[in-house]
Amino acid sequence: MPMDYLRKIEKAEFPLRVEAFNDINNVLVLQAAGLIEVELPTANGEGSAQSPQVAVVLRITPVGRATLERQKDSPSPMEGH
Secondary structure (H helix, E strand, O other), rough: OHHHHHHHHHHHHOOOOOOHHHHHHHHHHHHHOEEEEEEOOOOOOOOOOOOOOOOOOOEHHHHHHHHHHHHHHOOOOOOOO
């Protein structure tokens, strides 16, 4: 899930090169939500914008950091069950 991936990279050193297909999909979703800034390859044979072979996460945006903080403050839906 994209939010799990965001938590996973929260403490990463940026720029972060991402090559795994599932991770790239998570990166694309997080980018669309404005939670991270990403550099995608151009269409020069290294992949297309729809299915890049590599992505470089430049940073987690302030909105992304705030989202992570809100999640830390909120109890998980599984707590108390």
